[in-house]
Amino acid sequence: MADLRSSFLGIxxxxxxxxASAPPTDKEYNVVRAFKAGWGGVVWKTLGEDPPIxxxxxxxxxxxxxxxxxxxxxxxxxxTDRPLDVNLREIKQVKRDWPDRAVVVSLMVPCTEQAxxxxxxxxEETGAxxxxxxxxxPHGMSERGMGSAVGQVPEYVGMVAKWCKxxxxxxxxxxxxxxxxDVRKPARAAKEGGADAVSLINTINSITSIDxxxxxxxxxxxxxxxHGGYCGPAVKPIAxxxxxxxxxxxxxxxxxxxxxxxxxxWRDAAEFISLSAGTVQVCTAAMHYGFKIVDDMIxxxxxxxxxxxxxxxxxxxxxxxxxxxxxxxxNINYKSIARIDxxxxxxxxxxxxxxxxxxxxxxxxxxxNGTRRYQVIDGECVGCNLCAHVCxxxxxxxxxxxxxxxxxxxxxxxxxxxxxxxxE
Amino acid sequence: xxxxxxxxxxxxxxxxDEIAANFEDIKPPLDGKRALIESSxxxxxxDAPCIEACPTSIDIPNFIxxxxxxxxxxxxxKILEANILGGMCARVCPTEILCEDKCVxxxxxxxxxxxxxxxxxxxxxxxxxxxxxxxxxxxxxxRVAVVGGGPAGLSCAHRLxxxxxxxxxxxxxxxxxxxxxxxxxxxxxxxNFAQAEVDFVLAIGGIxxxxxxxxxxxxxxxxxxxxxxxxxxxxxLSGVNALGLDGEEQLSGVVDAVSYIADLRQAxxxxxxxxxxxxxxxxxxxxxxxxxxxxxxxxxxDVTLVYRRAPENMSATWHEQEFAQINGxxxxxxxxxxxxxGQNGAxxxxxxxxxxxxxxxxxxxxxxxxxxxxxxxFKAIGQRFVNDPVNGKARESIDLIDGKIAVNEEMKTSxxxxxxxxxxxxxxxxxxxxxxxxxxxxxxxxxxxxRGAN
Ligand SMILES: Cc1cc2nc3c(=O)[nH]c(=O)nc-3n(C[C@H](O)[C@H](O)[C@H](O)COP(=O)(O)OP(=O)(O)OC[C@H]3O[C@@H](n4cnc5c(N)ncnc54)[C@H](O)[C@@H]3O)c2cc1C
Ligand SMILES: Cc1cc2nc3c(=O)[nH]c(=O)nc-3n(C[C@H](O)[C@H](O)[C@H](O)COP(=O)(O)O)c2cc1C
Ligand code: SF4
Ligand code: SF4
Ligand code: SF4
Numbered sequence: 001m002a003d004l005r006s007s008f009l010g011i012x013x014x015x016x017x018x019x020a021s022a023p024p025t026d027k028e029y030n031v032v033r034a035f036k037a038g039w040g041g042v043v044w045k046t047l048g049e050d051p052p053i054x055x056x057x058x059x060x061x062x063x064x065x066x067x068x069x070x071x072x073x074x075x076x077x078x079x080t081d082r083p084l085d086v087n088l089r090e091i092k093q094v095k096r097d098w099p100d101r102a103v104v105v106s107l108m109v110p111c112t113e114q115a116x117x118x119x120x121x122x123x124e125e126t127g128a129x130x131x132x133x134x135x136x137x138p139h140g141m142s143e144r145g146m147g148s149a150v151g152q153v154p155e156y157v158g159m160v161a162k163w164c165k166x167x168x169x170x171x172x173x174x175x176x177x178x179x180x181x182d183v184r185k186p187a188r189a190a191k192e193g194g195a196d197a198v199s200l201i202n203t204i205n206s207i208t209s210i211d212x213x214x215x216x217x218x219x220x221x222x223x224x225x226x227h228g229g230y231c232g233p234a235v236k237p238i239a240x241x242x243x244x245x246x247x248x249x250x251x252x253x254x255x256x257x258x259x260x261x262x263x264x265x266w267r268d269a270a271e272f273i274s275l276s277a278g279t280v281q282v283c284t285a286a287m288h289y290g291f292k293i294v295d296d297m298i299x300x301x302x303x304x305x306x307x308x309x310x311x312x313x314x315x316x317x318x319x320x321x322x323x324x325x326x327x328x329x330x331n332i333n334y335k336s337i338a339r340i341d342x343x344x345x346x347x348x349x350x351x352x353x354x355x356x357x358x359x360x361x362x363x364x365x366x367x368x369n370g371t372r373r374y375q376v377i378d379g380e381c382v383g384c385n386l387c388a389h390v391c392x393x394x395x396x397x398x399x400x401x402x403x404x405x406x407x408x409x410x411x412x413x414x415x416x417x418x419x420x421x422x423x424e
Numbered sequence: 425x426x427x428x429x430x431x432x433x434x435x436x437x438x439x440x441d442e443i444a445a446n447f448e449d450i451k452p453p454l455d456g457k458r459a460l461i462e463s464s465x466x467x468x469x470x471d472a473p474c475i476e477a478c479p480t481s482i483d484i485p486n487f488i489x490x491x492x493x494x495x496x497x498x499x500x501x502k503i504l505e506a507n508i509l510g511g512m513c514a515r516v517c518p519t520e521i522l523c524e525d526k527c528v529x530x531x532x533x534x535x536x537x538x539x540x541x542x543x544x545x546x547x548x549x550x551x552x553x554x555x556x557x558x559x560x561x562x563x564x565x566x567r568v569a570v571v572g573g574g575p576a577g578l579s580c581a582h583r584l585x586x587x588x589x590x591x592x593x594x595x596x597x598x599x600x601x602x603x604x605x606x607x608x609x610x611x612x613x614x615x616n617f618a619q620a621e622v623d624f625v626l627a628i629g630g631i632x633x634x635x636x637x638x639x640x641x642x643x644x645x646x647x648x649x650x651x652x653x654x655x656x657x658x659x660x661l662s663g664v665n666a667l668g669l670d671g672e673e674q675l676s677g678v679v680d681a682v683s684y685i686a687d688l689r690q691a692x693x694x695x696x697x698x699x700x701x702x703x704x705x706x707x708x709x710x711x712x713x714x715x716x717x718x719x720x721x722x723x724x725x726d727v728t729l730v731y732r733r734a735p736e737n738m739s740a741t742w743h744e745q746e747f748a749q750i751n752g753x754x755x756x757x758x759x760x761x762x763x764x765x766g767q768n769g770a771x772x773x774x775x776x777x778x779x780x781x782x783x784x785x786x787x788x789x790x791x792x793x794x795x796x797x798x799x800x801x802f803k804a805i806g807q808r809f810v811n812d813p814v815n816g817k818a819r820e821s822i823d824l825i826d827g828k829i830a831v832n833e834e835m836k837t838s839x840x841x842x843x844x845x846x847x848x849x850x851x852x853x854x855x856x857x858x859x860x861x862x863x864x865x866x867x868x869x870x871x872x873x874x875r876g877a878n
Binding site: 065066067068344346347348349350352353365372392393 | 457460461463464467468469470471472473492528529531532
């Protein structure tokens with residue numbers, strides 16, 4: 001049976017599944033329920049200076065799939081709205097009661113050394129395992145010069161990380177904002193500032209919908225709305241790209257990563273770990289379904305690891321990183337084409353119309369005495385994959401590789417590339 | 425082995441609240457949330473097989489998608505532009521042999537998208553708003569007579585009016601709707617939906633109606649052909665087949681199912697209908713199933729439906745047979761009635777002979793018989809076209825095939841300016857939705873004829 005135990009910056013947890021800093025980790029009550037349900041750790045909801053912030057009503061927006069499930073989630077909440085004291089007392093209690101779980105404390109205070117210097121010892125006193133610097137929240141706090149207002153300026157990120165390393169012996173994790181063009185820059189700055197790890201992503205600037213009756217964005221607060229932070233399944237691809245970018249950047253290579261963004265099940269978790277994440281953090285999926293989803297995350301990851309022969313998380317951590325490359329190094333001579341499994345095909349015609357109307361006219365629509373039949377025209381198929389994605393039947397269309405008889409050639413080597421450097 | 429007591433046929437077998445519950449909507453409508461979930465199951469197939477299986481070719485994926493985006497009115501308009509009686513069809517179509525049978529969702533999961541219920545959701549929504557979604561083309565000043573205000577006639581009249589022609593509907597009955605009003609099982613079309621739909625259809629304008637006017641009695645085809653630019657016949661089937669047994673006409677308690685159902689449909693108090701304690705139904709179609717189930721719902725204790733061939737030969741679908749069985753109807757196959765046994769002028773027993781197919785595939789009796797005691801016998805062995813009103817005294821008579829009106833693919837009869845459709849034509853499948861399609865096809869053919877003749 002696979003061993004899911006994780007050790008991240010020396011912080012031990014029975015599994016790599018942590019709850020991200022957000023409402024699920026806002027107070028002792030929730031965190032204890034999460035630990036009872038089996039979560040390996042929590043990043044406590046972000047603490048700030050007293051007096052506590054004040055929230056508005058309402059606070060959340062959502063994007064739903066056709067079957068009414070939330071695929072994207074947005075919020076305009078700020079950091080914790082409870083007094084610092086209360087939070088610290090509860091953190092201390094929880095860490096004492098649950099010594100085997102990871103308890104990391106998220107922090108956001110004004111961008112001055114004094115502010116950070118003041119709060120760090122108080123957190124250290126709770127016995128918490130680490131601090132996570134919230135440089136991510138894209139709404140509200142950023143207007144006050146905190147959150148993503150700091151996270152978007154690499155020099156500030158480095159500077160604050162450095163202060164924190166100076167004023168505490170706890171490990172320092174820098175939580176990055178995705179609201180930036182090149183996420184490698186703040187990650188490099190964090191590393192240079194001495195941060196022990198980065199976590200990403202925080203939420204993405206977003207407006208989820210406009211209420212057409214009142215002509216205002218949702219969530220609506222007395223007729224007005226504002227941009228909020230986007231998360232949930234819809235942001236996973238963006239988070240994966242950012243994690244991969246940091247994982248393969250020579251300057252940050254090996255920097256521990258706690259991955260966040262759209263993780264809802266063991267498969268999402270395994271994907272992020274394959275991109276080198278040491279732990280994964282979850283917010284939206286827990287807010288959607290409750291803490292019980294960790295059951296499937298634990299058993300699913302174990303079963304999958306067993307099926308692959310991975311005994312520990314380390315056995316497959318980062319294994320996909322070497323296969324993430326730049327476009328220019330992809331093999332231009334490789335060819336694959338679509339194959340339809342006629343026994344699985346239910347004749348919905350979606351592959352045909354997608355290819356016919358919008359792509360390469362490579363799926364023929366036929367009728368053999370009244371029965372519909374869809375057939376790939378091998379010579380026309382460029383292997384784009386569109387049909388396989390629109391097909392509603394799992395594994396009905398597969399992409400098979402075709403032997404072209406030609407060996408590996410990438411764009412930098414290709415004679416068709418006008419910018420090609422002459423062969424040495 | 426004859427029963428001694430007098431036949432037990434009575435009204436009010438059940439309490440009024442039981443009757444009311446029994447005749448409620450058998451398929452309660454979808455609410456908004458269910459409609460959203462169900463509509464999300466549709467894949468929006470290209471060249472969708474379900475469309476091909478709908479006799480009126482409703483653009484099913486398109487209307488379902490519109491429901492899913494919250495454009496329910498658009499969905500209803502999409503349905504109604506192909507099938508103006510989309511509300512009734514959604515209630516009465518045997519979708520299990522039409523659209524839903526061809527849904528690709530059957531292939532992988534044996535559970536088609538519930539097209540009928542979604543169709544009802546959309547059309548009901550539009551009708552509840554009390555608006556008519558279509559407008560008439562510029563007036564042509566052409567006049568068309570439509571005889572018969574059933575599904576075929578209503579559909580034809582509506583499409584003709586939309587195209588700018590003036591239409592007069594003649595019907596022998598007092599209300600329009602045909603079998604929608606007088607035939608369809610009560611629990612399929614509750615709350616007087618048939619009349620609401622007639623009003624909805626007529627709201628297009630340009631259609632006048634003459635009820636209580638019977639072709640062959642009050643008007644003749646010759647007159648209509650002379651006084652109107654074109655004529656459409658949607659006469660349905662007004663004759664019923666006879667068992668051909670002694671006593672059929674004389675014995676009390678031997679009842680024609682179709683007229684009994686008409687009375688039931690018209691009765692405000694369903695409990696006022698008299699029904700036997702033990703009932704035998706003879707037949708294998710919709711009518712047989714409907715009378716069997718409705719007798720049960722009126723309080724008959726024992727209902728046996730006897731059909732002379734195999735289950736798969738019944739024109740009632742497997743779904744309807746199952747529905748009858750769920751409602752406590754016993755179905756016996758492979759037997760035909762050979763004798764009605766009466767006492768004191770009332771039927772008390774029916775004798776059946778078992779049947780089989782001989783080696784040439786013909787239905788034959790085995791000689792073995794059995795009998796079923798009963799208080800009431802419903803005949804439901806099919807209806808036929810009554811030719812007399814059309815051809816009786818006409819100068820020029822219309823061609824028939826298999827006893828029904830012969831038409832070409834444009835629903836044109838052998839007479840110069842006469843079209844026909846619905847149950848009364850030879851191609852008929854005896855479904856409401858087919859009547860609607862026939863009427864629509866005929867309307868377009870008539871329109872082309874009238875514009876060409878201009
Ligand atoms: C009991 C029963 C249950 C049924 N259940 C279903 C079902 O669940 N689903 C389904 O799809 N189909 C069902 N059907 C079949 C369906 O009702 C018919 O196919 C459909 O009504 C045919 O439409 P139509 O317009 O051709 O004829 P009809 O509906 O029969 O209409 C004919 C009209 O013509 C009028 N008429 C007749 N003769 C004259 C005349 N000489 N002069 C003037 N007017 C005349 C009649 O009064 C009537 O209004 C059922 C039929 C029966 C009998
Ligand atoms: C309602 C809400 C409040 C959040 N508050 C915080 C916060 O206080 N501090 C923080 O670092 N991240 C906060 N986040 C961001 C999450 O920790 C997480 O980074 C993000 O939601 C992406 O993960 P997910 O896709 O699993 O939700 C919040 C998210 C939500 C939905
Ligand atoms: S999309 Fe898939 S199921 Fe649909 S026709 Fe194409 S191969 Fe068949
Ligand atoms: S009219 Fe009848 S057959 Fe056609 S789509 Fe609607 S329910 Fe199905
Ligand atoms: S066949 Fe089924 S899934 Fe496809 S369009 Fe029709 S209803 Fe939708």
